[in-house]
Amino acid sequence: MPTYRTPQRDMKFLLDEVFDFPAHYQQLPGGEEATPDMVNAIIGEMGKLCENTLAPLYQSGDEEGCKLENGEVTTPTGFKEAYQEYINGGWQGLSHPPEYGGQGLPMSLGLIKQEMMGTANWPFAMYPGLSLGAQNTIMMHGTDEQKNTYLPPLTEGTWGGTMCLTEPQCGTDLGQVKTKAVPQDDGSYKIAGTKIFISSGEHDLTENIVHVVLARTPGAPEGTKGISLFIVPKYLPGHIGESNGVSCGALEKKMGIKASATCVMNFDEATGFMLGPENQGMECMFTFMNSARIGTAMQGLCHAELSYQGALPYAKERRSMRALSGKKDPDAVADPLIEHGDVRRMLLTQKAFVExxxxxxxxxxxxxxxxxxxxxxxDNDQYEYWDDKLGFLTPILKGFLTEMGLECANLGMQIWGGHGYISENGMEQIARDARIATLYEGTTGIQALDLLGRKVLLLTQGRCVRDFTALLTRFGRRNLTHSELRPYAWKLLKIAAQWNYITTRIGMTARKDRDMVGTASHDFLMYSGYAMMAYFWALQAETAQHKLNDGGDQPEDFYRAKLETAEFYFDHLLPRASAHADAALKPTKGIMQMAAERFSFDYE
Ligand SMILES: Cc1cc2nc3c(=O)[nH]c(=O)nc-3n(C[C@H](O)[C@H](O)[C@H](O)COP(=O)(O)OP(=O)(O)OC[C@H]3O[C@@H](n4cnc5c(N)ncnc54)[C@H](O)[C@@H]3O)c2cc1C
Structure with a gap:
């Protein structure tokens, strides 16, 4: 079973040496609190909580799962105590404003915290993760009274939160939402309807749960233009313990993340309060969508990291046959798995992807x-400028990283051979848990459409690709004459040209053939993922090379491993991008020509 260890060295390499977070934080208003000492303390303390408390509950939580009895959900043994330890440490308010009890530290530190928690125990991390969604939405759209009522206990973590969007007939197409919200004389609403698949919908970790619910007011326009957002607490403030008509009808039985309660939630004339303007529920819900989706993208990294941490020691211990180039450990009965090329390919794929x-x-x-x-x-201009930049990265991160996280979780099982399939070894749980990440918070297909159809073609006419590839071009120019980095420079210059070329070609074809966006989007997303990761591997190689030459904070082996992993990425993973580029440019006919009835599997 993998034992989680915080990858502090890699985290610090990125924070201090590649991206210069100390300088980044100093230029942020309020960021001066995030000194290197503070960041190290956060990583160290969160690391202890994750390694000592959360990681040991990962496998037992899966085996035990959640239970629903008399409308109450019990989380697995140990979760309550772990959650208490988490909130006693003040972790829920790390990146939230001090006026509501938070510590006011930058959001990126919250993401780093999330990475550690999610790798140690993703299903546990979902409870505070969903609360963050509710916290952010109320902070952004709530009235002062709503903020003062709900944010302090949410920030403290004594109350939890959910996001209630999905209904039996719709998950992606939320324009079909049927839940009703009928106005009352006192300004509140009566909420009636059923939501399904609600993560953390009911549980025993907090004294109250604040549901953020999408619903329709009477006479609202059809589709997404008629949806509003509501705060619907399990217990009304000041009435803890008295039912507000919100109940958990069932717990979903599912493939993975079994310790995370996935609930059918019934709203039976529950009292709710409108959050944000009427009929603008979708816009309000999506305000933080880019950053929320980065949280789910993190899941790809988390499962890949844990699977790598499980696979690496096994590949060094388990012995099988002899290395093709001759015995590596002649005194032993056989060589370790890690001496075999194919096992190395799998380990390096995991390592390259994780880092x-x-x-x-x-x-x-x-x-x-x-x-x-x-x-x-x-400052709306500043918000829009950065949201726009983040908006381009988000579907790539969510779509590509969760797909790759799944591949890496599977590779971890593969490295364990048949033992990977046996539950007690802990590797198959990671693959089961990783599977959901490509589905919720917008499936991979929806991320691909958001990227190509909306962000690249509709909203920016390719500008976001041009802006991002300018970074690749800049890397290329500054390293073209560098003896070690020249190969990366050439490849990035080539990718920058190719990425813009396929964007333009798809855009031109889509003007004449509307199916083009739908048929090209998946390949465009995956191409973009490999291309973007190439840039970040080149950056890491550049930093490692300079640190090897001039001295850095990490040992020489660390920097050499970075250069070797970068080389692996460019030689063995980046070639996949070309196949996606080819497929993305193919005419729509190959996908669209077959009539729906010809998909028949009944050829009698
Ligand atoms: C464990 C779990 C936890 C969840 N947690 C929450 C939660 O906390 N809150 C919440 O509200 N929901 C939650 N969900 C719901 C989840 O977000 C939805 O299941 C997801 O958005 C997909 O919706 P759907 O299942 O209705 O699939 P559908 O929308 O029916 O999609 C089915 C398939 O069709 C594709 N598709 C649909 N429309 C298009 C299109 N226009 N073009 C191309 N392809 C398309 C999709 O990509 C997908 O492959 C959770 C689900 C699960 C399983």
Whole structure:
């Protein structure tokens, strides 16, 4: 069973040496609190909580799962105590304003905290994670009274939160939401309807749960234009213990994340309060969507990291046959798995992906910090500028990293051979838990459409690709004459040109053939993921090379491993991008020509 260890060295390499977070924090208003000592203390203390408390509950939580009895959900043994330890440490308010009891630290630190918690125990991390969604939405759209009522206990963590969007007939297409909200004389609403698949909908970790619910007022326009957002607490403030008509009808039985309660929630004339303007529920809900989706993108990294941490020691211990180039350990009965090329390919795929994903997410964290400053300083131009930049990264991070996280979780099982399939070894749980990440918070297909159809073609006519590829071009120019970094420079220059070329070609075709966006979007998303990760691997190689030459904070082996992993990424993973580029440019006919009835599997 994998034992989680915080990858502090890699985290600090990125924070201090690649992205210069100390300088980034000093230029953020309020960021001066996030000194290197403070950041180290946060990583150290959160690391202890994750390694000592959360990680040991990962497998037992899966085996025990959640239970529903008499409308009450019990989380697995140990979760309550762990949650108490988490909130006693003040962790829920890490990146939230001090006026509501938070510590006011930058959002990127919250993401780093999330990475550690999510790797140690993703299902546990979902409870405070969902509360963050509710916290952010209320902070952004609530009235002063709503903020003063709900934010202090949410920030403290004594109350939890949920996001209630999905209904039996719709998950992606929320324009079909049927839940009703009928206005009352006192300004409140009576909420009636059923929501399904609600994470943390009911549980025993907090004394109250604040549901943020999408519903329709009477006479509201059809579709997404007629949806409003409501705060519907399990217990009305001041009435803890008295039912407000919100109940858990069932717990879903599911493939993974079994310790996370996925609930059918019934709203039976429950009292709710409108959050934000009427009929603008979708816009309000989506305000923090870019940063919320980065949280789910993190899940790809978390499962890949844990699976790598489980696979690596096994590959060093387990012995099988001899290395093709001759015996590596002649005194032993056989050589360790890690001496075999194919096992190395799998381990390096995991390592390259994990460290590449972490760099992409930390970089996005800096954008998120700037975006939050725009919100808190009510500087709409700044908010939109950074939200726009983050908006381009988000579908790539969510779509590509969760797909790759799943691949890496599977590779971890593969490295364990048949033993990977056996539950007690803990590897198959990671693959089961990783599977959901490509589905919720917008499926991979929806991320792909958001990226290509909305962000790239509709909203920016390719500008966001041009802006991002300018970074690749800049890397290329500054390293073209560098003896070690020249190969990366050439490859990035080539990718910058290719990325813009396929964007333009798809855009031109889509003007004549509307199906083009739908048929090209998945390949465009995956191409963009590999291309973007190439940039971040080149950056890491550049930093490692300079530190090897001039001296850095990490041992020489660390920097050499970085260079070797970068080389692996460019030689063995980046070539996948070309296949996606080819497929993305193919005419729509190959996908769209077959009539729906010809998909028949009944050929009698
Ligand atoms: C464990 C779990 C936890 C969850 N937690 C929450 C939660 O806390 N709150 C909440 O509100 N919901 C939650 N969900 C719901 C989740 O967000 C939805 O299941 C998801 O958004 C997909 O919606 P759907 O299941 O209705 O699939 P559908 O929308 O029916 O989609 C089915 C398939 O069709 C594709 N598709 C749909 N429309 C299009 C289109 N226009 N173009 C191309 N492809 C399309 C999709 O990509 C997908 O592959 C959770 C789900 C699970 C399983």
């Amino acid at each position: 590449g994903a972490r760099s992409m997410l930390y970089f996005a964290g800096q954008y998120a910090d700037h975006m939050v400053v725009g919100i808190t300083e009510e």
